[in-house]
Amino acid sequence: MTEFAQDTVKPNADNPTAPRILHWLPAAFLLTVVAVGAIATLTSPGFREAQPDKTVINGEWMLSWEKNLDSKVPWRTPSVNLWGGLNYRLFGEAQDGALIGQYGWLFTNEEFQTASTDAAEFQSKIAYVKQVRDQLAKDGAKLVVALIPAKVRIYPQEVGRAGVPASHDTLYADFRDRLEDADIAAPDLAAALKAARSQGNVFLRTDTHWTPLGAEIAARAVAETVQELNLELPPADYSLTHKPDVARAGDLLRYVPVPEDVGPELDRVSEPEYTRTDEGGGGLLGDESIAVTLVGTSYSADSKDNVWHFDDALAAALGTEVLNAAQEGKGPIVPMREYLKSQDRKDNPPQVVVWEIPERFLRVVYDAE
Amino acid sequence: MVFSSNVFLFLFLPLFLIIYYLLPFKWRSAWILLGSYALYSWWRVDFLWLLIAITVVSYWFGLVLGRQPDGQRRRWTLVTAVVLNLAALGYFKYANFGIESFNAITQSLGFQPFAFTPILLPIGLSFFIFHAISYIVDVYRREEPPTHKLLDFAAFIALFPHLIAGPVLKYNLLADQFRTRTHTLEKFSYGATRFMTGFAKKVLIADTIAPLVTAAFNQPNPTMADAWLGALAYTLQLYFDFSGYSDMAIGLAAMMGFKFPENFNHPYISRSITEFWRRWHMSLSSWLREYLYISLGGNRKGRARTYLNLWLTMVLGGLWHGANWTFVLWGVWHGSILAVERRMKEASLWKPSPAWLTIPGTMILVMLGWVMFRADNVPDAFRMYGGMLGLNGVGLSDTLAWQVKGSVLLTMLLAAVLVYVAPLWGQRVGDVGSRLLKPALAVGATVTLLPLFVLAVMKLSAQSYTPFLYFQF
Numbered sequence: 001m002t003e004f005a006q007d008t009v010k011p012n013a014d015n016p017t018a019p020r021i022l023h024w025l026p027a028a029f030l031l032t033v034v035a036v037g038a039i040a041t042l043t044s045p046g047f048r049e050a051q052p053d054k055t056v057i058n059g060e061w062m063l064s065w066e067k068n069l070d071s072k073v074p075w076r077t078p079s080v081n082l083w084g085g086l087n088y089r090l091f092g093e094a095q096d097g098a099l100i101g102q103y104g105w106l107f108t109n110e111e112f113q114t115a116s117t118d119a120a121e122f123q124s125k126i127a128y129v130k131q132v133r134d135q136l137a138k139d140g141a142k143l144v145v146a147l148i149p150a151k152v153r154i155y156p157q158e159v160g161r162a163g164v165p166a167s168h169d170t171l172y173a174d175f176r177d178r179l180e181d182a183d184i185a186a187p188d189l190a191a192a193l194k195a196a197r198s199q200g201n202v203f204l205r206t207d208t209h210w211t212p213l214g215a216e217i218a219a220r221a222v223a224e225t226v227q228e229l230n231l232e233l234p235p236a237d238y239s240l241t242h243k244p245d246v247a248r249a250g251d252l253l254r255y256v257p258v259p260e261d262v263g264p265e266l267d268r269v270s271e272p273e274y275t276r277t278d279e280g281g282g283g284l285l286g287d288e289s290i291a292v293t294l295v296g297t298s299y300s301a302d303s304k305d306n307v308w309h310f311d312d313a314l315a316a317a318l319g320t321e322v323l324n325a326a327q328e329g330k331g332p333i334v335p336m337r338e339y340l341k342s343q344d345r346k347d348n349p350p351q352v353v354v355w356e357i358p359e360r361f362l363r364v365v366y367d368a369e
Numbered sequence: 370m371v372f373s374s375n376v377f378l379f380l381f382l383p384l385f386l387i388i389y390y391l392l393p394f395k396w397r398s399a400w401i402l403l404g405s406y407a408l409y410s411w412w413r414v415d416f417l418w419l420l421i422a423i424t425v426v427s428y429w430f431g432l433v434l435g436r437q438p439d440g441q442r443r444r445w446t447l448v449t450a451v452v453l454n455l456a457a458l459g460y461f462k463y464a465n466f467g468i469e470s471f472n473a474i475t476q477s478l479g480f481q482p483f484a485f486t487p488i489l490l491p492i493g494l495s496f497f498i499f500h501a502i503s504y505i506v507d508v509y510r511r512e513e514p515p516t517h518k519l520l521d522f523a524a525f526i527a528l529f530p531h532l533i534a535g536p537v538l539k540y541n542l543l544a545d546q547f548r549t550r551t552h553t554l555e556k557f558s559y560g561a562t563r564f565m566t567g568f569a570k571k572v573l574i575a576d577t578i579a580p581l582v583t584a585a586f587n588q589p590n591p592t593m594a595d596a597w598l599g600a601l602a603y604t605l606q607l608y609f610d611f612s613g614y615s616d617m618a619i620g621l622a623a624m625m626g627f628k629f630p631e632n633f634n635h636p637y638i639s640r641s642i643t644e645f646w647r648r649w650h651m652s653l654s655s656w657l658r659e660y661l662y663i664s665l666g667g668n669r670k671g672r673a674r675t676y677l678n679l680w681l682t683m684v685l686g687g688l689w690h691g692a693n694w695t696f697v698l699w700g701v702w703h704g705s706i707l708a709v710e711r712r713m714k715e716a717s718l719w720k721p722s723p724a725w726l727t728i729p730g731t732m733i734l735v736m737l738g739w740v741m742f743r744a745d746n747v748p749d750a751f752r753m754y755g756g757m758l759g760l761n762g763v764g765l766s767d768t769l770a771w772q773v774k775g776s777v778l779l780t781m782l783l784a785a786v787l788v789y790v791a792p793l794w795g796q797r798v799g800d801v802g803s804r805l806l807k808p809a810l811a812v813g814a815t816v817t818l819l820p821l822f823v824l825a826v827m828k829l830s831a832q833s834y835t836p837f838l839y840f841q842f
Contacts, residue, residue, distance in 0.1 A: 002647075003647075003658075003679060004647065004654040004657060004662065005646065005647045005648070005649075005658075006647075006651075007539070007542060007651070007652065007655045019808040019811060022562075022815055023554055023555045023558055024554055025558065025819075026558045026561040026815055026818075027558040029819050030564065030565060033822070033826065034383050035383065037375070037378060037379035041375060041379040057415045058413055058414075059411070059412050059414070062412075066374070069375060069376060070374075070375055070830065073375055075826075075830055076830050076831075078827070079826075079830040079831040080830075080831045083832075091774065091776045092775075093774050093775065114589075114768045116589045162770055163767050163771065164767070165767045165768045165771070166767055
């Protein structure tokens with residue numbers, strides 16, 4: 001007897017005693033699936049799309065082509081829907097990327113994640129904010145950080161079974177404390193938003209972002225902080241109206257690919273419309289200076305999904321025009337890097353820059369510039 | 370190109386099979402070679418030269434060994450051929466590890482580290498080097514005449530079902546099959562069944578469990594529940610991933626008329642580590658016995674040397690898996706237990722124990738080994754061991770709890786049922802020997818498999834890319 005295995009070949013590879021149906025059924029089935037899949041693959045747009053600028057010799061072209069093909073095979077969407085639907089109906093789970101809480105509340109995974117690099121990244125973010133503060137100060141501009149609390153921080157009861165990691169408990173307050181130590185103004189938006197919960201939802205149930213109410217509450221808190229800087233901002237007046245409220249599918253519903261009547265109930269949103277009512281606002285050809293610049297993420301960016309209009313709410317709360325340099329999908333660091341180098345900054349030297357930083361990005365590591 | 374991918378399943382496989390079956394038998398080896406090189410090149414074209422060089426050099430040494438009479442000179446030819454192959458393995462697989470280890474020592478002594486550019490590990494290198502060595506040694510031992518058909522030999526080395534992650538094959542198992550093999554609908558159907566089984570095991574079970582494994586092994590301070598859940602999840606993931614791959618390889622080979630040896634035989638019902646190695650990655654175990662353990666002297670040089678040979682075989686087998694101290698320590702762990710078990714048997718200290726005691730006992734030893742095998746580095750592994758001992762608390766930590774999904778736990782439960790109930794069930798059915806029951810069960814299992822395969826294809830498309838775990842070795 002030996003400690004190691006012997007080679008064994010299964011004797012039943014072509015077992016004549018197996019039921020006759022097994023002699024042909026698996027082959028016929030596999031070949032049918034492969035044939036149908038092959039025809040669908042050959043006719044899919046991904047098959048014909050070349051990958052310019054990719055090198056064949058090192059496999060770069062193949063990787064890129066295959067990735068593109070995978071995303072465009074005709075059974076991709078039905079597959080996502082089938083498996084997403086099964087997970088939701090059988091287990092009440094979303095696909096990787098979101099968590100389903102209680103009462104139809106969805107949360108992004110990013111607000112729960114932890115890593116061993118978190119503490120170091122926290123320090124690195126503080127250092128970068130200080131660096132930005134100093135760079136702006138050279139041109140006489142002040143920095144105000146609008147630190148947006150995680151949705152789970154405002155609605156912890158709605159998270160349900162999973163619970164938020166305790167290491168996140170003091171993250172918001174700690175970061176604000178460190179900013180305060182560095183003499184960087186940062187209003188307590190978490191307290192303001194928590195206090196406003198009785199007026200309505202301050203975050204959308206099915207979206208990562210805040211509601212128009214949440215954006216307005218935050219804008220008022222930021223405006224109070226800016227006003228404490230005693231700057232002379234060019235005045236502007238705004239009026240606020242609301243569009244009729246409509247059902248809105250939030251970005252987190254992408255992780256729950258089920259029909260609307262099966263999945264979490266949609267949010268109802270009444271989109272605000274801010275209109276400038278005074279005689280200012282030089283428009284494209286005007287020479288009115290804009291003293292406040294807003295830099296940040298999708299919470300501020302002027303994108304097609306933006307129904308909260310934080311930039312307008314901030315302008316209305318400050319009573320001055322706001323230049324919006326926020327960008328969607330890049331986190332808070334990249335838009336600031338780009339803004340610091342931009343022509344916008346040279347053309348409109350600000351008195352104050354409001355930098356909107358969502359709490360969940362504090363742990364995200366960005367490539368060095 | 371992995372077997373569980375759209376490009377393999379719906380482009381490579383149909384094109385390959387259509388042309389394969391249209392060609393007369395004498396052209397099929399050439400087509401296998403071309404197809405296998407194309408599959409390898411899909412990863413990187415610029416490393417195909419290495420596969421071709423290993424093939425040509427080993428083929429040439431085979432011819433030389435075949436001509437040479439027994440003696441010292443022939444022995445030196447063997448040593449040169451094996452060393453050349455191992456040098457390739459050493460350069461591409463272990464150079465980074467060697468330099469990093471050297472730098473760690475020199476830096477700890479206050480010297481400047483040696484600057485180097487990391488070397489890329491060619492995919493499947495460990496496997497095709499072992500295939501080449503097995504051929505050279507077989508020819509040297511005169512167990513197999515040297516082949517004069519370079520095409521057949523190159524096709525054996527590159528044969529795509531086993532090229533990237535095994536099974537580790539010996540040339541003498543396939544040499545005859547390259548000369549003659551049958552192609553029947555029954556054999557193709559058997560291959561299709563094995564392929565679909567492996568595909569479902571990999572995509573439906575292993576890939577579902579994978580995120581929990583990653584989350585558990587990433588815990589900075591794993592609790593007892595975190596660590597044991599992670600170890601159990603990885604134990605199941607690794608088995609279903611690798612045995613799934615092996616099923617697919619055996620199935621693809623059968624579709625081309627080849628018979629590959631089995632690679633797994635219900636390893637987790639083993640009642641000792643010795644038995645485990647007769648059931649786990651059997652092709653590697655068999656290779657290690659034939660070409661390493663026996664070459665080291667096996668059990669022919671006394672008791673102490675036998676234990677040492679066992680130990681060394683497992684340590685080197687561990688190192689073969691990857692250039693990391695974790696694999697070395699994993700090998701040390703298994704080698705030591707194998708030596709102890711052998712000693713106990715020889716000293717008649719090994720008493721038959723009930724299965725309810727020995728199967729869980731063996732599983733715990735295996736799981737402890739897998740923790741080292743899976744960890745990124747030795748300190749990480751000991752962090753997990755600390756967690757298993759409860760050094761960071763007992764209950765599930767809040768950093769892991771939100772990542773533990775009901776669907777994953779149910780999949781783990783089903784996987785555990787398959788691991789433990791399936792072999793028992795098979796044995797019972799075999800015992801009953803019913804002429805009615807066995808065929809009915811076979812048909813039932815196949816009919817269940819077919820929709821599962823379609824579900825797996827759809828799941829593959831719904832999820833992101835997940836390569837097989839053994840591709841990294």
